[in-house]
Structures are given as structure tokens and as C-alpha cells.
Amino acid sequence: MAKASEVKSGNVLRFNGELVNVEEFIHRTPGNLRAFYQAKMRNVKTGKVVEYRFRVDEAVEIARVETSDYQYLYEDGEFFVVMDNASYEQFNIPKFLFGSSARFLKEGMNVIVAFESDEAIMAQAPKNVELEITYTEPAVKGDTSTNAMKKATVETGVEINVPLFINQGDKVKVDTASGDYIERVK
Secondary structure, eight states: OEEGGGOOTTOEEEETTEEEEEEEEEEEOOTTSOOEEEEEEEETTTOOEEEEEEETTOEEEEOOOEEEEEEEEEEETTEEEEEETTTOOEEEEEGGGGGGGGGGOOTTOEEEEEEETTEEEEEEOOSEEEEEEEEEOOOOTTOOSSSOEEEEEETTSOEEEEETTOOTTOEEEEETTTOOEEEEEO
16 A cells, blocks of 8 residues: 555555556645645546545555556457567457547557556557548549548448548558547658
């Protein structure tokens, strides 16, 4: 057990029997009252945000979290199978941990996964991925009066908006968080 004064933003705590990620941890000393720590924490499993005031000497349990790079291998039902790059050991990671970026995962990509005592608690896809356009309508000449966009399907099956000059077979860089087109890749 540690004291609340030892907690930092980014730590993972066991709070009320659940794992929470500390997003904001601020020391406050209001006027003639005792000092305290104001914490904003996000539940690792549900994503729900909790705010709590810790006394300076309050005991907290900081979870031991190991974060490492893994290679995404394939999809298996409700799980993604990833492999440890060092030991070649394979793990099943629940899809919901990746959030909306899971739709852009391609076999062979490197992902980051955090474990707490053999349980996956957080997973993160790369910020940007390079994907090939498998289908898009051809652009019509003279159809570029403004910053016009058209629909295109990438190799993972997701439909995104791309500029009119992008053709089938081109490679594009996509932001995995928002699903936005970034640039064409040579």
C-alpha cells in the first residue's frame, strides 16, 4: 500500500475493487481547510469517469501494470490474438479494449497492450496506419470546385472519406482514432 501523495497521473490504482487509470491528480489546499488530492480517474473496464478526494495520508493500492509491444496476428470471435515479440507467446485480447481503432487493425501490425497480473486491461492500436484502397468511384473531371471528398473502402473493409484524386490501389494514411484520411502514401 502506498500513500496518496505518491500517486501520479497515468498510474493505475485498485479503487473500490476495480482498476482505474488516474487521468488527473491535483494537490489542493483550500483556505483554512486541510490539504487533499483531487483525482479524476477512468475505470479501465467500463470507461466511466470517477472523481474522488484523497486525504494526503490515505492508503491507496497502486497496481503493477506491465506494458509491452505485441504483434497483431488474427481475429478470433470476440478476441484479437496478439503475440509477444520477445517470447513468441500468444494472448487473446478482448476487442472492446481497442475501442473504435480496432476496425483499422491489419495482420502483422504492432500494438501496445497493458497487463495487470495476467489480465489485459488496456490496448492501443497505432495512431496512424497505412492501408490500401480496395474500392472507390473514379473522379469526374471538373468536379473540384471545393475541397471535395468521396467514399472509399480500405483493405480492412472500412469506408472512409478521401479526396477526389485518390484512386483504387493507392495507399493512404488513416488516423485510427477518428477514421480520417491524413495523406496519400507513395
